[in-house]
Amino acid sequence: MKKKMMLWVVGMLTFLLVLAGCASDAVNEGSSGNDTNDSGGSSEEDTALTNVDIFQFKVEFKDQFEELVQLYMEENDDVNLSVQTVGGGNDYAASLKAQMASGNEPVIFNIGGPTELEEYRDYLTDLSDTEAASLALDGTLNGVEEDGAVYGLPFAQEGYGLIYNKNIFDEVGIDPATLTTFEAMEDAFKTIDEQKEALGLEAVVALPASELWVMGNHLANNYIAPEFNNDILTAYEADSISFEYGDQMKRMLDLQNDYSVQPVLSLDYSMQVEQLFSTGKVAVIQQGNWIYPTVEQMDSDFATNGIGMMPMPFEGEYEDHLPVGVPQYWVVNQNASEEEIQAAKDFLDWMYTSDQGKDFVLDEFKFIPAYDGYDASRISDPLSQDVYKYSVAGKTLGWTFMATPVGWNEDILATEFQKYLAGDVTFEEALDVAKQSWESSRQ
Amino acid sequence: MKNKNISFWLFILPALFALTVVVFYPFFYGFYYTFTDWNGLTATTFLGLENYVNVFQDERFLDSIEFTIKFAVVSIILVNLLGLGLAVLVTQKMKINNGLRTIFFMPNLIGGLILGFIWQFIFKSGFDAVGQMFGIEFLQGWLATSETGFWGLVILNVWQYAGYIMIIYISYLQSVPQELLEAAEIDGASIFQRFWRIKFPLVAPAFTVSLFLTLSNAFKLYDQNLALTNGGPYGSTEMLAMEIYKTAFSRYEMAYAQSKAVIFFILVAAVAISQVYVNKKREVDM
Numbered sequence: 051m052k053k054k055m056m057l058w059v060v061g062m063l064t065f066l067l068v069l070a071g072c073a074s075d076a077v078n079e080g081s082s083g084n085d086t087n088d089s090g091g092s093s094e095e096d097t098a099l100t101n102v103d104i105f106q107f108k109v110e111f112k113d114q115f116e117e118l119v120q121l122y123m124e125e126n127d128d129v130n131l132s133v134q135t136v137g138g139g140n141d142y143a144a145s146l147k148a149q150m151a152s153g154n155e156p157v158i159f160n161i162g163g164p165t166e167l168e169e170y171r172d173y174l175t176d177l178s179d180t181e182a183a184s185l186a187l188d189g190t191l192n193g194v195e196e197d198g199a200v201y202g203l204p205f206a207q208e209g210y211g212l213i214y215n216k217n218i219f220d221e222v223g224i225d226p227a228t229l230t231t232f233e234a235m236e237d238a239f240k241t242i243d244e245q246k247e248a249l250g251l252e253a254v255v256a257l258p259a260s261e262l263w264v265m266g267n268h269l270a271n272n273y274i275a276p277e278f279n280n281d282i283l284t285a286y287e288a289d290s291i292s293f294e295y296g297d298q299m300k301r302m303l304d305l306q307n308d309y310s311v312q313p314v315l316s317l318d319y320s321m322q323v324e325q326l327f328s329t330g331k332v333a334v335i336q337q338g339n340w341i342y343p344t345v346e347q348m349d350s351d352f353a354t355n356g357i358g359m360m361p362m363p364f365e366g367e368y369e370d371h372l373p374v375g376v377p378q379y380w381v382v383n384q385n386a387s388e389e390e391i392q393a394a395k396d397f398l399d400w401m402y403t404s405d406q407g408k409d410f411v412l413d414e415f416k417f418i419p420a421y422d423g424y425d426a427s428r429i430s431d432p433l434s435q436d437v438y439k440y441s442v443a444g445k446t447l448g449w450t451f452m453a454t455p456v457g458w459n460e461d462i463l464a465t466e467f468q469k470y471l472a473g474d475v476t477f478e479e480a481l482d483v484a485k486q487s488w489e490s491s492r493q
Numbered sequence: 494m495k496n497k498n499i500s501f502w503l504f505i506l507p508a509l510f511a512l513t514v515v516v517f518y519p520f521f522y523g524f525y526y527t528f529t530d531w532n533g534l535t536a537t538t539f540l541g542l543e544n545y546v547n548v549f550q551d552e553r554f555l556d557s558i559e560f561t562i563k564f565a566v567v568s569i570i571l572v573n574l575l576g577l578g579l580a581v582l583v584t585q586k587m588k589i590n591n592g593l594r595t596i597f598f599m600p601n602l603i604g605g606l607i608l609g610f611i612w613q614f615i616f617k618s619g620f621d622a623v624g625q626m627f628g629i630e631f632l633q634g635w636l637a638t639s640e641t642g643f644w645g646l647v648i649l650n651v652w653q654y655a656g657y658i659m660i661i662y663i664s665y666l667q668s669v670p671q672e673l674l675e676a677a678e679i680d681g682a683s684i685f686q687r688f689w690r691i692k693f694p695l696v697a698p699a700f701t702v703s704l705f706l707t708l709s710n711a712f713k714l715y716d717q718n719l720a721l722t723n724g725g726p727y728g729s730t731e732m733l734a735m736e737i738y739k740t741a742f743s744r745y746e747m748a749y750a751q752s753k754a755v756i757f758f759i760l761v762a763a764v765a766i767s768q769v770y771v772n773k774k775r776e777v778d779m
Contacts, residue, residue, distance in 0.1 A: 169534070259726075315725070316726075461739065465727045469726075472726060474727075
């Protein structure tokens with residue numbers, strides 16, 4: 051009997067504990083905003099410091115960024131910035147979510163575009179009163195601007211296309227600038243392919259079909275952006291996709307596959323960029339300006355003098371356009387205290403508009419600036435220069451994959467492309483699956 | 494008696510508390526989320542069983558269940574065969590026994606991610622180079638098709654776990670009474686008879702442990718899967734854990750992923766419990 055009683059008591063205690071857990075959680079949720087305010091306020095009284103937590107994703111410039119932050123803190127001793135870097139696309143999103151859920155919210159963090167804007171809307175501060183927002187280049191605020199409010203400040207610009215080996219094109223006597231149509235491109239590939247032994251090539255192209263983003267995000271976007279009039283928001287609001295330029299998409303994929311090192315389905319980014327392109331075993335790869343540091347590490351002379359970027363062929367209004375976009379935006383958490391928000395805005399402004407900040411952006415971060423007032427001739431590498439050239443000329447395509455249904459480009463479209471390349475489905479079937487998936491997620 | 498009871502419960506309380514906070518509470522909270530449209534930040538509507546209905550119509554999920562079961566069956570058989578084989582080998586009277594044991598156990602000390610990348614290199618570059626040198630087409634283009642992806646995973650898993658399972662079998666093999674073996678030898682039993690008639694039945698309890706370990710391990714495999722194939726090509730080598738992770742963290746359907754995880758939990762629990770039950774019963778019979 052006694053034993054049973056004890057069991058009951060313990061059982062009830064456990065239950066109470068669970069309830070207590072729930073209850074305290076609920077209270078926390080309600081007041082977490084106030085909590086951070088309070089602690090922020092009190093610590094400020096003690097030390098006169100405003101703490102700003104930065105949670106950012108770009109691993110590549112972590113060291114340089116921390117250096118910049120240090121510099122800023124030396125100049126402004128009433129602000130304490132702490133940087134946390136969590137790498138790579140998916141991991142960042144997951145840990146940001148965890149950070150938010152735990153109540154330990156950063157003041158400055160990154161979002162990718164309209165899809166994440168929607169998700170984090172309740173957390174975002176309007177940044178339209180910052181100087182940086184007013185200096186942002188046309189189109190770079192496209193995905194984060196709504197009814198006059200600017201919710202994010204662009205990191206930088208990035209662009210991708212077909213990166214070619216200048217030496218090989220010189221040797222076969224083809225000018226890459228003339229390759230704006232499919233016919234010209236196909237002829238060029240054929241010419242190179244015929245001489246590949248003499249040129250020391252393994253194949254003309256390396257198509258890393260195991261990297262879902264290369265096909266699903268980048269290749270496809272070249273033929274999806276025109277369908278949505280080159281506007282990210284149109285894509286974001288579209289209920290369906292018709293693949294108006296699907297045949298051109300197929301032509302581009304086939305062209306790369308036909309002239310690629312095989313088997314494409316196990317070829318990955320590092321083989322494409324490091325093992326094949328940097329060592330001169332392929333002449334052309336579809337990649338972006340971000341590969342420059344890698345190529346430079348492998349062969350710095352080749353990186354500075356031997357490479358260039360050209361757009362993928364497109365027939366129609368957007369011929370000779372390069373897809374240029376903003377990979378990530380800086381945003382400021384609305385739940386932070388007023389001092390923290392102001393300090394965050396000041397810091398972002400300083401980074402992109404002060405002379406010191408500009409030097410860092412160009413020389414240390416090696417960004418392609420997304421803001422007015424930069425000396426374009428100081429952009430350091432040839433790929434970025436090509437991107438900036440197209441950007442200044444206004445010959446750019448938007449990055450619609452920032453505005454497609456979540457996961458659609460990689461999990462659906464690129465996966466179907468892989469099936470097509472493996473010969474399991476036809477291209478039309480692949481597109482049909484992608485169409486249906488788009489419609490069902492946009493219901 | 495009464496005092497003993499109270500102290501018993503008092504001692505157990507801290508552990509019970511910790512368990513409640515980090516296991517039971519999240520578990521039931523997660524279970525609750527499966528009935529909502531929770532996106533990782535907020536849950537707005539109560540959906541009832543909708544998530545579960547969708548899970549069973551999700552072809553990708555069903556495919557990954559099929560793939561995982563296929564993988565589990567093949568790798569359990571191979572891991573145990575190889576593990577037992579190695580155990581028998583290193584319990585023979587040889588001088589290099591200890592060295593061999595260390596070598597066979599070594600793969601188990603390497604982390605799954607690193608192993609995955611090492612084997613990715615072997616399959617993609619090593620196999621390819623050998624294949625080109627000798628003109629063996631079979632060795633070229635590994636991991637580019639779903640079949641080679643499957644066998645790649647199996648090879649990796651068997652290679653990693655056989656050594657671990659070997660240790661378990663060794664301990665049972667060594668506890669086989671010498672006098673039984675000697676008596677059998679004097680009666681003229683051949684080496685095979687001694688193995689099948691004496692050692693094998695006496696090692697049977699080890700099967701329970703080994704099968705349980707390899708089974709739950711095969712079902713929960715994630716890091717090797719991630720590093721070796723990352724589900725490719727076209728998601729055909731995506732195992733359950735990875736499918737759930739991708740639903741949650743690349744498609745952000747948190748509540749939906751959570752309901753998949755609940756089904757995953759039930760599946761693993763059911764398989765493991767029934768397997769232990771069956772094995773226990775058989776042990777007694779022997």
